[in-house]
Amino acid sequence: MSELQTITINTLGGAPTTLGEYSGRTVLLVNVASKCGLTPQYGALERLAQAYAHRGLTVIGVPCNQFGGQEPGTPSEIETFCSTTYGVTFPLLEKTLVNGPQAHPLYRLLTQTPDASGEAGDVQWNFEKFLISPKGEVVARFRPTTLPDAPEVLSAIEGALPVPTL
Template identity: 70%
Template sequence: MSSQELLNLPVNTLEGAPTTLGAQSGKAILAVNVASKCGLTPQYATLEKLAQEYAERGLAVVGFPCNQFMGQEPGSPEEIASFCSTTYGVSFPLTEKIEVNGEGRHPIYAELVQAADAEGEAGDIQWNFEKFLIGADGTVLNRFRPRTEPDAPEVIAAIESALG
């Protein structure tokens, strides 16, 4: 699959409207599988901060709610939206709840999991809040594992590089 095709894979917004990653036209994208009841959930605050700080330079953060890790995203779309906005002030786009591993893995994640992390490991998503930096052209540039904070030096360096 070409990098441009990744940008054109269909996904629905949290509200159920059809969209694609390409809707963030011309922007680098930080794609993150998210959950509301995880020990890593406070990363939402840092993701929102990055979304605000880098928006004008061309970064979009996109959250993909997922309930595959110990049922840590059990909510309805309305509950997820309410939690994210009231608890963390999330303004970046969220998609419908998807699966990131297994037979029901969303096609976007079927592509993303082929990317290797800094240790050269590709494959299944390890846990909530795994991060992928996608260039404006749809090329997967970097993969950061769940415990890597969104504002870790290596993530910031990768975002800076992607934005030129």
């Protein structure tokens, strides 16, 4: 198991979990917010989750209120908004800090990964995406304005899906 897969983080409901629970699956981890101009990306994320679930992809949303206070809700409010507005069925984790000295250890590790232009460091805004291989390695990073169904994201997902065993 990779270091990334051993870091404990809570689910939106408050239960401890790790990315290790998704070992063997490809994970698209996205910091999300309900009151952002990019919030409609939830719809594309849910479509990805549905379309690729049987091939080994899990989309995971990580609510974050660090960018303009755009995720002010309680866990219950976040869950209700996501399910009723966008039909979200993929897992959501607890509201988390992704930048700065209080950033969650998961994000301190994730942000060491560079994006396509070679830039690592802080998450720029809501809806930054990290693609994690079935072995727990970050294989791609997409900045917030890259849509979940952009060709480069779909290509990276296709390349990172687990190989089926015969």
